[in-house]
Structures are given as C-alpha cells and as structure tokens.
Amino acid sequence: MLKIKANNFNLYYNDFHVLKNINIDIEEKKITAIIGPSGCGKSSFLKSINRINDIVEYMRVNGEIIISGQNIYDKRVDVNSVRKNVGMVFQRPNLFPISIYENISFGLKINKIANNKSTIMAIVEESLSSVMLLHDVKDKLYKSALLLTLEQQQRLCIARVLAINPQIILFDEPCSSLDNVATKKIEELIMKLREKYTVVLVTHNMQQAARISNDTAVMICGRIIEFASTEQIFTCPSKKETESYVTGRFMI
Ligand SMILES: Nc1ncnc2c1ncn2[C@@H]1O[C@H](COP(=O)(O)OP(=O)(O)O)[C@@H](O)[C@H]1O
Ligand SMILES: [Mg+2]
Known part of the structure; x- marks a missing residue:
C-alpha cells in the first residue's frame, strides 16, 4: 500500500533550487532509507514531508506530496494535522529542559490529545514502554530529561512522537550522535516500529541503510537518481553513480 507519494516536487531557498523534480512512492509500514552525500537535500526533503520547512520564510515549493491520498500542500490542508500525523526525530535529541514526563505531556496538551x-x-507510560525506556525511568519521571544518556534521550524523543499517535515517522540521521552500541539499539527499535508505522530514514551511514531498510532512494545534488529495494541498490544497482556512491567511490 502506498503511503507517501511525491509528484514532481521542487524546493527552493530563495533562488537556490535544492530539490529537483522529486518523484517517489513510499510504501506503508516499510522502512525507506534516503542516502546521499552531505548537502544534497535529504533533510530538506524530509522536512517537506511534514511541512516543518514552512517556517523558512524564503522557502518555496511546487509539485505535490500526497499522504494517504491527500496533497499536503493543498491550501485547504491544516498544517497542524499534517505535523501530528507525521512525527520527526532529529540528529541530536532535542528535548526540552523539563522533566521526562513533561516532555511527553506537553505535546499531548498542545495537541489536545489528553488533559x-x-x-x-x-x-x-505506554509510549515509554514502546521505546523500551519505561523500566529505566519509571522512578525518575519528574527528573530532568537532560540527565538521561544520549541514547535514552533519543528514545525519549521517539516516545514523544509515538504519544501523538502518528502514522509516519521521519528520522533524520537519528544515530549520528551515538556510539556503535547505542546505534545498534536504536536501529533495533526502528525495525520494531515498522510493524505499526511508515518510516522514512535519512542516513549517511550506508551500512545502516543496508541493515534496516526495505527500500532505498539515492539522492545526489537534489535529485533521486535511483530508487529500488535496498537489496538491489546494494547488490546490483542499475545506475553507475549509485554503484560509485554505495561502494564509496563517489566524489563531489
Ligand atoms: N534554511 C536554509 N536556508 C538556505 N539554504 C539551506 C537551508 N537549509 C539547507 N540549505 C541548503 O540546502 C542544501 C541542502 O541541504 P540539506 O537539505 O540540509 O542537505 P542534507 O540533509 O542532504 O545534508 C545545502 O546546500 C544547504 O546548505
Ligand atoms: Mg541533513
């Protein structure tokens, strides 16, 4: 089942044409990885899928991103409902300097999910349990979230997203501030989330894409040059540039 579809999607910062005619079909309850060199537009594309890029005043887009059949750039669409439906986890844990409990309850209140x-x-408790953090923090829910390890903080960021009950979760290089052991644990969690959510994972770590994703898009200079099953991308890509990139021979 198709969950996200980009149709001739373009993004500009002022006159800088960053995303060039993006076309991609992202399937429901799969992990789709987006890989590519730094600066090629991966984060810009991810931020277009929940419209958080709208906060950049000089940003403009054309084309469509269709989620569950609706173009999220249609004028009639409520941006808040898009952001509720499409959660995002960033490179570094971006918790508020308040308690573990409040980091989650805050979103529930402002989104009027529960009061x-x-x-x-x-x-x-349910969202902490889903990210396997409840056991570690149940006795310190009212302590500052910033006292947690980086891995626990990243888990809490994921729990905060799950609490809002989205259908799609975007991960923008979620392990780039973590060591190998913590990375492996977060990867295991992302694989588990696939049972319930559609995941789009930006990573510059090709082994990570190969380990945990179902499909992989290769983005170079704002274009998706190849999109296929992860197995195909890493074993027999159809484009020369993909092969050069995944074997580490791509230079820019
Ligand atoms: N808010 C912004 N304003 C202007 N240029 C930006 C902004 N965000 C990103 N860019 C530029 O757009 C290009 C793509 O950036 P980004 O989407 O962050 O790429 P990636 O995530 O692949 O590293 C880069 O050249 C970057 O400098
Ligand atoms: Mg980025």
Whole structure:
C-alpha cells in the first residue's frame, strides 16, 4: 500500500533550487532509507514531508506530496494535522529542559490529545514502554530529561512522537550522535516500529541503510537518481553513480 507519494516536487531557498523534480512512492509500514552525500537535500526533503520547512520564510515549493491520498500542500490542508500525523526525530535529541514526563505531556496538551492526569500518565507510560525506556525511568519521571544518556534521550524523543499517535515517522540521521552500541539499539527499535508505522530514514551511514531498510532512494545534488529495494541498490544497482556512491567511490 502506498503511503507517501511525491509528484514532481521542487524546493527552493530563495533562488537556490535544492530539490529537483522529486518523484517517489513510499510504501506503508516499510522502512525507506534516503542516502546521499552531505548537502544534497535529504533533510530538506524530509522536512517537506511534514511541512516543518514552512517556517523558512524564503522557502518555496511546487509539485505535490500526497499522504494517504491527500496533497499536503493543498491550501485547504491544516498544517497542524499534517505535523501530528507525521512525527520527526532529529540528529541530536532535542528535548526540552523539563522533566521526562513533561516532555511527553506537553505535546499531548498542545495537541489536545489528553488533559486529564490519569489519561496522560497512561499515554506517557505506554509510549515509554514502546521505546523500551519505561523500566529505566519509571522512578525518575519528574527528573530532568537532560540527565538521561544520549541514547535514552533519543528514545525519549521517539516516545514523544509515538504519544501523538502518528502514522509516519521521519528520522533524520537519528544515530549520528551515538556510539556503535547505542546505534545498534536504536536501529533495533526502528525495525520494531515498522510493524505499526511508515518510516522514512535519512542516513549517511550506508551500512545502516543496508541493515534496516526495505527500500532505498539515492539522492545526489537534489535529485533521486535511483530508487529500488535496498537489496538491489546494494547488490546490483542499475545506475553507475549509485554503484560509485554505495561502494564509496563517489566524489563531489
Ligand atoms: N534554511 C536554509 N536556508 C538556505 N539554504 C539551506 C537551508 N537549509 C539547507 N540549505 C541548503 O540546502 C542544501 C541542502 O541541504 P540539506 O537539505 O540540509 O542537505 P542534507 O540533509 O542532504 O545534508 C545545502 O546546500 C544547504 O546548505
Ligand atoms: Mg541533513
């Protein structure tokens, strides 16, 4: 089942044409990786899928991104509902300097998902449990989130997204501030999330894409030059540039 479709999607920062005619079909409940050199537009594309790039005043787009059949750039679309439906996890954990509990309850309140104490607590516990963090933090829910390790903080960022009950989760290089052991654990969690969510994962770590994704898009200089099953991209890509990139021979 198709979940996200980009149709001739272009993005500009002022006159700088960053994303060039992006066409991609992202399937439901799969992990789709986007790989490519730094500066090629991966984050810009990801941020276009939940319209958080709208905050850049001099950014403009044309073309369509269709989620569950609706073009999210249609004028009638409520941007808040897009962002609720499409959660995002960033390179570095971006928690607020408040308690673990409040980092999750904050989103529940502003999104009017829950405002009664026992419902909020149930959702906080459920989302912490989904990211396998509840056991570690159940006795310190009211302590600052910033006291957690980086890996735990990244898990909490994921829990905060899950609490809002999205259908799609975007990960922008979620392991780039973590060591190998923590990276492996977060990768295991992302693989588990696939059962319930559609995942789009930007990574510059090709082994990570090869390990955990189902499909892979290769982006170079703002274009998707190849999109196929991850197995095909890493074993018999059809484009020369893909082969050069995944074997580490691509130079820019
Ligand atoms: N807010 C912005 N304003 C102007 N230029 C930007 C902005 N964000 C990114 N860029 C530029 O757009 C290009 C693509 O950036 P980005 O999407 O962050 O690429 P990637 O995530 O692949 O490294 C880069 O040249 C970057 O400098
Ligand atoms: Mg980036």
